[in-house]
Amino acid sequence: MRSCHPLVLQSRDPKFTSENSRLSLAIFDLDNTLLAGDSDHAWGQYLVDQGIVDAETYKKANDRFMQEYLDGLLDMNQYLEFSLAPLAANSMEDLLRWRQDFVETCVIPMMLPKAQALLEQHRQQGHYLLIITATNRFITEPIAELLGVDELIATDPEMVDGAYTGRVQGTPSFREGKVIRLQNWLKENPHDLSQAWFYSDSHNDLPLLEQVGNPVAVDADQTLHSLAVERGWKVISLRD
Numbered sequence: 001m002r003s004c005h006p007l008v009l010q011s012r013d014p015k016f017t018s019e020n021s022r023l024s025l026a027i028f029d030l031d032n033t034l035l036a037g038d039s040d041h042a043w044g045q046y047l048v049d050q051g052i053v054d055a056e057t058y059k060k061a062n063d064r065f066m067q068e069y070l071d072g073l074l075d076m077n078q079y080l081e082f083s084l085a086p087l088a089a090n091s092m093e094d095l096l097r098w099r100q101d102f103v104e105t106c107v108i109p110m111m112l113p114k115a116q117a118l119l120e121q122h123r124q125q126g127h128y129l130l131i132i133t134a135t136n137r138f139i140t141e142p143i144a145e146l147l148g149v150d151e152l153i154a155t156d157p158e159m160v161d162g163a164y165t166g167r168v169q170g171t172p173s174f175r176e177g178k179v180i181r182l183q184n185w186l187k188e189n190p191h192d193l194s195q196a197w198f199y200s201d202s203h204n205d206l207p208l209l210e211q212v213g214n215p216v217a218v219d220a221d222q223t224l225h226s227l228a229v230e231r232g233w234k235v236i237s238l239r240d
Contacts, residue, residue, distance in 0.1 A: 025191040026122040027182070027208070028149070029200035030133040030140060033218045034119070035110040036239060039143060040083065040135040041066045042110070046102045047086055070221065072203060076134070076174045081166070084157050087138060088166030095138070095164075103142050111146065114238040118199075119147060128191065132182060132208070134174035138164075151189075153181050178208045203227070 031038040044062035047053045061082055068074040087095060122129060129149040133140050137154040144152040158169040173181045186193075197214040198205070203223035209215040217228035217235045228235050 024125070024127045025130060025193070025196040026127040027130045027132055027196060027198040027212065028119075029198075029202065029205055029218075030131050030143065031135060032201040033199055033238075034112070034115040034131070034147060035107070035143070036112050037106075037110040038066065038135075039107060039110070039139055042106050043102060043139050044083065046098070046106060050098065052090070052098065053086060069204065072223070074174075074204075076172050076177075080136075080155065080168050080172060084136065084164065084166045084168070087136075087157055087164035092163065099138065099142065102139075103146070107143055108146075112238055116147070118238065119149065122197070123148075127197075128189075130185075132173055132178050134172060134178070134204075151185075153178075153185060175204050176207045178205065179211060182208065182211075200224070209233070 028034050031040060041062060044053075044058065048055050048059045048062070065074060065079045065082065069079075090098075119129060128151070130151045130153065131140070131144050131147070131149050132153040134155055136157050137152070138157055140152060140154045144154075153173050155172040155174065156169040158165045158167040171177045171180050193211050194213040196212040197216060198209055198212040199216045199218045200209060201217070201219050201221060201224065203221055206224070206227070209217075209224075215228070215231075215233045217224050217233055219237050219239055220228060220235065225235065227233075
């Protein structure tokens with residue numbers, strides 16, 4: 001089983017003291033931003049390690065999709081067909097039991113003190129805390145609860161009669177899909193994106209980073225880091 005490692009907070013940004021801070025929205029990517037690792041890939045590895053899926057073929061595909069994501073070449077529909085199949089192939093009782101063990105053995109070691117401090121910094125200023133992630137809700141819901149955020153937007157696996165179908169419900173929250181999902185959410189939860197923060201590590205999140213007034217690159221990949229420096233965006237690290 002892979003384990004994951006901890007995070008770091010910069011000095012307080014003076015923008016946090018805005019008179020309108022209680023109306024501000026602080027948005028966070030999850031994997032490799034608030035976590036020191038990718039929970040979606042780690043779940044796939046967990047299934048391999050536990051013998052729940054075919055070790056050789058599943059690991060090879062899981063690693064390939066991860067590399068395609070890093071390269072900006074991921075076909076999200078193909079990936080979701082692959083990653084949601086184990087939810088449909090197993091009972092809810094087993095899935096929940098495995099998920100609890102997965103959170104305890106892999107996710108908690110990924111949780112980073114400096115990410116939690118950053119969340120608390122925004123929380124103390126009265127900001128509304130929102131995680132938006134491409135990783136599916138089955139995996140991310142307990143993580144969002146552990147982090148104590150106000151809202152989670154995640155890719156939603158379809159359920160029928162209390163069981164997963166292996167299909168997706170609605171728009172996956174990936175790349176431009178994050179913008180679509182956020183805009184739909186804002187219809188019922190009005191916030192001014194010109195006053196909002198969005199923290200991300202990935203160039204895949206450029207569509208949403210470009211929508212907010214305070215884009216922040218966090219332990220960013222090379223493509224995002226270069227663009228952030230070029231555009232004068234804030235660049236931080238939450239890892240030691």
